[in-house]
Amino acid sequence: MKWSSTLGKRSRLSALGVALAGALVITACGGGSDDSNEESTTNARQVTVYTGRHYGIEPVFEAFTAATGIAVRFTTGSDPELRERLAAEGDNSPADLIMTADAANIELAAAAGLLATVDSDVLRDAIPAELRSADDTWFSLSRRLRVIMSSTQRVTNPPITYEAVGDPQWKGRLCLRPSTHPYTQSLVAALINNRGVDATRVIVDSWVANDPLYINSDTDILKAIANGDCDVALTNSYYLGRLLAEDPAFPVRLTWPDQDGNGAHLNVSAAAVTVAAANRDEAVALLEWLVTDGQQLFSEANHEFPANPNVKPGAIIAGFGTFVADTRSVRELGRLNPVAVELLSAAGYK
Amino acid sequence: MSHAMTGKTSAAIGGWVTIGSVVALFASPVVVLAWSLLEPDTDVWAQLWRTRLPGMIVDTTVLLVAVVCGAVVVGTSLAWLVSAYDFAGRSLVGWLLVTPLAIPGYVGGFVWLDTLSNVVGARGVRSMWLCAAVLVVSLYPYVYLFARAAFADQGADTLAAARSLGCRPFEVFWRVAVPAARPAIAAGAALVAMEVLTDIGTVRLFNVSTLADGVMRVWFDSGNRGAATELASALTGAAIVLVAAERLLRRGARRGRRASETPLAPQSLSPARSSLALFGLLIVVAVAVVLPLARLVDWTFEAAGSGQSVTVAGGVGHHAGNTLMLAGIATLVCITVGTVLALVVTRRGRAARVVGRFATVGYAMPGPVVAVGVVVMLAALDRRNWLPDGFFLVGSLVGLVFALVTRFFAVGYQGVEASLDRLAPSTRESARVLGSGSVRTAVAVEVPAARYGLLAATALLCVDMVKELPITLLLRPFGVDTLAVWVWQATSESLWVQAAVPSLLMVVVGMIAVGVLLAALERGGEFAS
Numbered sequence: 099m100k101w102s103s104t105l106g107k108r109s110r111l112s113a114l115g116v117a118l119a120g121a122l123v124i125t126a127c128g129g130g131s132d133d134s135n136e137e138s139t140t141n142a143r144q145v146t147v148y149t150g151r152h153y154g155i156e157p158v159f160e161a162f163t164a165a166t167g168i169a170v171r172f173t174t175g176s177d178p179e180l181r182e183r184l185a186a187e188g189d190n191s192p193a194d195l196i197m198t199a200d201a202a203n204i205e206l207a208a209a210a211g212l213l214a215t216v217d218s219d220v221l222r223d224a225i226p227a228e229l230r231s232a233d234d235t236w237f238s239l240s241r242r243l244r245v246i247m248s249s250t251q252r253v254t255n256p257p258i259t260y261e262a263v264g265d266p267q268w269k270g271r272l273c274l275r276p277s278t279h280p281y282t283q284s285l286v287a288a289l290i291n292n293r294g295v296d297a298t299r300v301i302v303d304s305w306v307a308n309d310p311l312y313i314n315s316d317t318d319i320l321k322a323i324a325n326g327d328c329d330v331a332l333t334n335s336y337y338l339g340r341l342l343a344e345d346p347a348f349p350v351r352l353t354w355p356d357q358d359g360n361g362a363h364l365n366v367s368a369a370a371v372t373v374a375a376a377n378r379d380e381a382v383a384l385l386e387w388l389v390t391d392g393q394q395l396f397s398e399a400n401h402e403f404p405a406n407p408n409v410k411p412g413a414i415i416a417g418f419g420t421f422v423a424d425t426r427s428v429r430e431l432g433r434l435n436p437v438a439v440e441l442l443s444a445a446g447y448k
Numbered sequence: 449m450s451h452a453m454t455g456k457t458s459a460a461i462g463g464w465v466t467i468g469s470v471v472a473l474f475a476s477p478v479v480v481l482a483w484s485l486l487e488p489d490t491d492v493w494a495q496l497w498r499t500r501l502p503g504m505i506v507d508t509t510v511l512l513v514a515v516v517c518g519a520v521v522v523g524t525s526l527a528w529l530v531s532a533y534d535f536a537g538r539s540l541v542g543w544l545l546v547t548p549l550a551i552p553g554y555v556g557g558f559v560w561l562d563t564l565s566n567v568v569g570a571r572g573v574r575s576m577w578l579c580a581a582v583l584v585v586s587l588y589p590y591v592y593l594f595a596r597a598a599f600a601d602q603g604a605d606t607l608a609a610a611r612s613l614g615c616r617p618f619e620v621f622w623r624v625a626v627p628a629a630r631p632a633i634a635a636g637a638a639l640v641a642m643e644v645l646t647d648i649g650t651v652r653l654f655n656v657s658t659l660a661d662g663v664m665r666v667w668f669d670s671g672n673r674g675a676a677t678e679l680a681s682a683l684t685g686a687a688i689v690l691v692a693a694e695r696l697l698r699r700g701a702r703r704g705r706r707a708s709e710t711p712l713a714p715q716s717l718s719p720a721r722s723s724l725a726l727f728g729l730l731i732v733v734a735v736a737v738v739l740p741l742a743r744l745v746d747w748t749f750e751a752a753g754s755g756q757s758v759t760v761a762g763g764v765g766h767h768a769g770n771t772l773m774l775a776g777i778a779t780l781v782c783i784t785v786g787t788v789l790a791l792v793v794t795r796r797g798r799a800a801r802v803v804g805r806f807a808t809v810g811y812a813m814p815g816p817v818v819a820v821g822v823v824v825m826l827a828a829l830d831r832r833n834w835l836p837d838g839f840f841l842v843g844s845l846v847g848l849v850f851a852l853v854t855r856f857f858a859v860g861y862q863g864v865e866a867s868l869d870r871l872a873p874s875t876r877e878s879a880r881v882l883g884s885g886s887v888r889t890a891v892a893v894e895v896p897a898a899r900y901g902l903l904a905a906t907a908l909l910c911v912d913m914v915k916e917l918p919i920t921l922l923l924r925p926f927g928v929d930t931l932a933v934w935v936w937q938a939t940s941e942s943l944w945v946q947a948a949v950p951s952l953l954m955v956v957v958g959m960i961a962v963g964v965l966l967a968a969l970e971r972g973g974e975f976a977s
Contacts (some may be wrong), residue, residue, distance in 0.1 A: 146926065152937065174924055174937060178668035183843070183922070186823045190830060190840035192926040273570075276655065278665055311571045312655050315942035318570070327570035439669050443499035448655060 109372035114292035144169040145380035154399030168380045172219040177203035178406020189372040194381035204368045208235040211369040224389040224406045228425045238405035240365035240397045247355040249329045256353045264304025272310040273319045273328035277442040287434035288427035292360040302445040312448040339401030339414045354421040361422035463796045468634040470789045474807040477821025484522025492675035508658040509627045517641045518584035523591025531599035535722035536715040541729045545587045549735040550958025552915040555951045558939045559740040579654035584734045590634035598632035634697035646814035655732045659683045660814040680817035687812035747948035771930040775913035778852040786860035791890050811858035815918030822851040848923045867901025900972025907965035
């Protein structure tokens, strides 16, 4: 009798275990309510943004809220992280608008069917055709150029083409961003678009042969030039703008590449409304504001060139002079991204 | 009698159902990954094999060997010094040597990266060896903790006998103490190996391309979740081999001292040697903890002084609050489910133990791999629309907690299981014979007896959860940013100054958890000082 009751109690422990495991499963299935309910219960207009741009984005959103009364909730991350996140969340994504720092990732998101088309004359009028997708899914917010940077102290004749960066005289003197970064991938995708895979492979091989120092930050690359760790590098132009704003005597000079050829590699920061958008009107409003009333603030916050040709660039970057940019490749960067990634890894680019 | 049989059968069924559901829950992300191997994307594999995969395997192997060897040498010798010798400040230093656990490798990493780049240049600083050194400094405490517990368990008589047989001090250490402590050192080394295999934050800083980093690359650079999944499965295979190797090393486990033997008594050192020992150990503490902390504080003041903003969107409170909330919930779930599973497993015998192990497989998987598995699984569930409208798993708090618990379940479960094992079987039997039921035995006898083990596991889990990066990064619900996410975003743009404040806060939380861990170990008698 004693035994049976003991065993009976023993089974209770198991029952408790089953109950706990069950509770865990049930809780798991009831999840997500905290996020989704929040949106439906608040009456104030708002828009939820996934942004791959971090710098100075908060004051821009604040200005938008002040102008329109629409609140902006946002989360940051790298472009590919946000894209993969959007893909995994599918229709349940809280994101209304996605902003990327690079054209390839937003095009890849469009190709994956994550972006909605926006039929807006405001957007079409503000943004030149080559800076928005053919199917009206994504629109550029600013232009960014990947250029040649060199030391003003140790380099008298900087390279003037992407090809020349692979010249043996820069062996051990070159700094590049790793191939994990979208900027590197898009630069190579643009080279492929202009010159084909084989010619691009020769260029990338010559860069790799120069034993570059890979640094995963354009700012650090420029500082490495200033510190004498390398003499020549490829970075986006606005990073120098930022450093010159802090120290006008910063010993790095900018050279516009390929001015007699295809022009400097042009990439864009871009934005698009998601197919999952619960606040589509607000998202479109933010998008339109960013390329019109907010365009100056948006581009100047990061020393970038405006995407809207009617808006003037800031004083520091205007000082970099006029240049020819490769406008034909922008819309091809997404399509050629996988080719570029494969080429980079085949070439042994870190 | 038939009544008893029914009770016994239902207990067995209940027990196995419990074990089965927990294992099914936590092993499912791995099953999802393994599933993908049935239809491998041969193109991607061929391309990987031609290009980066060989390099990844080499980098992973070299880093693994270097860090594990380094951590074993550093951790074991520090533990021996503190266990076998007595000197001024020994007790305090013995504690301080554990504190590097509170400093994540990627925080120590960016501090040293910046500090040393002024000395060896930007090129020299990005090296495999510095990366290994940073990881050794942040991970040796695992070996140190296990080795100290093992040395404390060794009999003084054996060591005295070795000495009287003419062994010099180093020989006593090398030929007697170390072999006896081998299983414990192996257990510590296995933890270090897992941390190295699963690290993504530190290796990226130093341009070291490991397999875990490769999973992130393939997933995000190529947007190829399928290929990332396959690479992830391969990595998990490697981790499982490592776990098996550790089991083999443990197999020769010798019993510690006999009950009659007196425990190891530390030898007093002469004043000169005593200060030398203290000085040497303080240098280790300085390098591992004081210097990084000083640099972080310095950056914070520098930023505050120049009027730079040191916070990010949402502010410090938001990030710190989320870190505490997430670490708290995930730790609690881990410990609760772990305790229940351990209790059930100890009642169901050897087979149950083997099956129970499968629930811990997440610990052998890098964070990004767990994240891939969980995303694939939860997204599939979401697509079936089993949940009411507006409810979903991907991007929900529940999805994130599930992934975190899957990843770290081993830490909670094995900690509890080990404590329960130490309980003499007679204690449990006596309680039962005296008429205490299974639940009552568990609540009144077993859990209280294992309380320090539970507390230690809780503290260790907290340290892990606070540091955790990739899973939180990829699965956090909208608007839930943690300190680790903030550090990652700032360091990925080399904004060290902006990474300083959240890093400091993480270290503070980690230090508190390490303090609790040490107190629990000391009370539990595993860490006699």
